[in-house]
Amino acid sequence: MKRLLIAAALFVGLFTAGSVLAADRAPTAATWAEAQALSAKTNRPIIIDFYADW
C-alpha cells in the first residue's frame, strides 16, 4: 500500500512538473495540418517559425 502511495505521489508530481513545463513555453501546433485545423476552428492566423538546430 505504501509503495502504491509513493508511486501515485511520484506520478502526480511528474504530471504537475510536465504541465508547468508545457505552460512555460508558447503552445505550438505539432504539424502544419494541425495548425490549419486549429486556425479554421478558432479563426486565428498562423505564424510559421522557421528555425535551425545550431
Next chain:
Amino acid sequence: MLIDPKAIDFFTNEMILVQINGDVDSTTKKQYGVQGYPTFVLVDKDGKEVDREAGYLETDNYIKKFRDYSKGIGTLEALLKEAGANKTRQLSFDIAYKYQWRGNEPDARAWYSSVITMGTAKDSMAGEARMALADMSMRKKDYALAINSFAEIATDFIGTPFAENADIYIPITYRRMGDTTKAITAFEDFIKKYPKSEEVEYAQKQIAKLKGEPPTEKK
C-alpha cells in the same frame, strides 16, 4: 522570446504557432524563400504569406508587428499600395527590404536601385541599399560583382561604418568562393586598415581557421 509570458499569451489567444526546422524540411523552407533563422512568416489558412519578420525581435515589438500584419497594416501589399499613390525613398527602402527577406531578388534589386537613384549614391540610405545589393550578389554566388560592389562602397564611404562593413565582407566573399589565399590576404588587409575594429578578433580567427591553425585560447 517564446518563453516570455506575453508571447505565451499571444500564441494561446491570438495566433497559432507552428515550428518548422528549415534544415529538415527544406522544401517548405524553399517554398517560403527563407533566407536565415529565425524567420517568422504570418500566413492565411491556405498558407499564403501575409508578411514576415526575420531575426530576433523584442517581444512587444514582435507582437505589435504581427498584430498589425494580421490587420493588413505595414504589410508588403499595403506598402506597395501606398507607394503607388506616393512613392517615397523610405517606402522604396522598406519594400526592397521586404522583398529581400522573401528571397525575391529581382524585385528587391529594383526597389533598392530606386532608393539609390532617388537620392545621392553616397548618403546613408544609399549605403544601406548598396550593402544590401552587394550582399544579395554574394548570396547569389555572383562573387565578382559582390567584391566589386563591396570595394566601391568601401571607397565611397571611407571613414564611415559602411566602409568597414564593406571591407570585412570582401574576405568573407573570397572565403565563400573558396579562394583561401585571397581570403587570408583580405582579412590581413582588414586588420591593418582597421586595427581598432570590433571585427579584428573575428578576422584573426578566420585567418587561423583558413591557415588550418588550431584555435587559440582567449587570454
